Amino acid sequence: MIIKRYLIIILMLFFGSQLWAKEYTVSYLNSTRKDHLSVMEIEGRNFLNLYDLERIFDGSIKTDQKSQTIGLITFEKKCDFSFFNNWVRFGKHSYNLHDDIQVINGFFYVPDYFLNLCADKFFPDEVTLDDGSIIINFSSMQKYLIKTIVLDPGHGGKDPGAVGRIIGLKEKDIVLNIAKKVKAHLEKNLDVKVLLTRHDDRFVSLGDRTDFANKNQADIFVSIHCNAAYNTKANGSEVYYLSTAQTHEARAVEAMENEVIKFEDKESISRYTDLDFILYDMRQTEYLNESSELSEMCQKQLVNTLSTKNNGVRQANFYVLRGAFMPAVLVEVAYLSNKYEEKKLLSKDFQERAAKAIYTSIKQFINKYDKMN
Template identity: 35%
Template sequence: MSFCWTGRAPTRHHGRVSFVFALLASWFVGSPALAFMAPQIDVSRDQIVLHFGGRSGDAATAGERRDLSLALNISGDAHPAGASSRDVEPALPPFTFGTATKALRRYQVALPIPSSSRTLRLPHVYGDDASRPLVVIDAGHGGQDPGAIGPTDGRREKDVTLRIAKAIRDELIRSGRVRVALTREDDRFIVLQERFGIARKLHANLFISIHCDSVGSGDASGASVYTLSEVASDKESARLAARENKADIIAGVNLASTSADISSILIDLTQRETMNASANFARLLGREAQPLVPMKPNFHRMASLMVLKAPDMPSILFETGYISNPKDADFIDSPDGRHAIAEAVRKAVDVHFARRLALAE
């Protein structure tokens, strides 16, 4: 194998070549026809050429080659064919796959690297009075994620949760005491971080994620309310400080001007207070729901659930019943069942914010 550099600044190619070799390695593993052949590699300033079939001296001089010869253009001065300048990520140079001889080049495949985006599409907020607290209702699952599926009727959790979320929205709007937003109002997929991220972007005062429980076998039934566990809270606090580089506001305190130790303490204290508020609301919801909705005796549970990891907003996950239990499923997906769930949430929300208001005065 020959490996030679041309040009005066070989170090400028190191990162690009390493990336290309890593890509080729994964490609060869998935291509048995190529994996057994050790390629001959020629590297120049703007191109890497791999000769898989080997070359004889006379044939190479005459410009002949074998068909598996592959050239990779890594010049940062030109864009690949068919790609405009806005399609190519400026942080990395474009590269194209083609053959070593222009006469036999029939196509090119451009691989632009997409830029990351932290923007979220914020949902509509129902209610015009900005002084009212905001409750964000999250219908679990959606899109390509159906959630749990009923074993007898094929009922999908994503559809049931959306209908329940809309019933809760309507009940809260009728109360006139809060503003309401849904993380999704149709059948779409939302990643877990974006669910509570939407609520944080809207400066929500309460986050309620709606789900349906499921077991593989047995006749388990009843609703339960989950809040974040202590262990997950501590780990998430550390990740939050590192990920956002302190460039965020937690409970009205701008962390960008604080040291790493102080910001970690502030996040930890804020999330501990948030967890207490979440637990209080979970117990309150269970109390209000018991006369209306079949609840588990030990309805309040704690778990390390990603959707509950907002550090500065009380958050609960409401498992409204078992979609794997036909009796539970029929209840929570009926008009009467949805109304009962919505009424329980509305009563708990009313008491929750009445208490918060009393404490603030």
């Protein structure tokens, strides 16, 4: 009886393992970092999610609608896949992947033969395939070094943002002051490069803000705002990171911050709706953990330093965060629509403390990730 039971367990383990999704284990030479790469079976063939490859190779992805290609840039080289066919271009040559690229729910899947090409032809020094495992050799591991921070003072120019009801204070002016103070603190105390999406009272489209951060290879993106609500009693601080808005209030703030799109030209509006944007969305999910951590740190600092009401960390779907390929948060310092907070926001001391709080949370975040190196 006991033997029979063991036999059943062994058989279950054997057949069960056949049903389990196949995956590669991923390890990194001279590093404790570990990962895995899932294999997706489509009509009996094995495929790899391009975004998983991007993650394990510390790469980046760029799509080109015109040439209908999606490029994976890794180890300082580029592999270009054509949408909907079986070729990958590397340097001057094209290589047959033996199966067409698949697009499912906005994700690109490439035939797993691509891994063989990586190990044999494209990156023989960096990628080794060994019986179900992948060994990656980065000569210099710098993934978590935070070197560049982009601060984004919301609104500007023709877009004033929220306007206070009593003094008529404009959000665009307050957030610019705060952003400049955060920059000063960061530059004085940390070895980082700090860039602002605007230095003066000018209009910058939402897409240009994240494009700027991406082009400058920012490691953190912080968008700074003041809140407003129809309910004049609403007050307090909140920090957002990207997702589909979770609560009624979050949705209202999201609608308000996304309003700025009405000031933008047709061409940039269309940018928010094409395939690229779906891809942006997917990309950002990679940094959700980091973004959520930074939000928590920032929220805590803000309410402690400003003694504002703690409205908590929230998730919302802000356009300005969607295109950022890095941990990205949106800070609502306090409510301009509340007469007490409008008065506070006018004060240089309050602005200075808000800046200090944002700076301190960025410092905490950097310290945490520096320790992981």
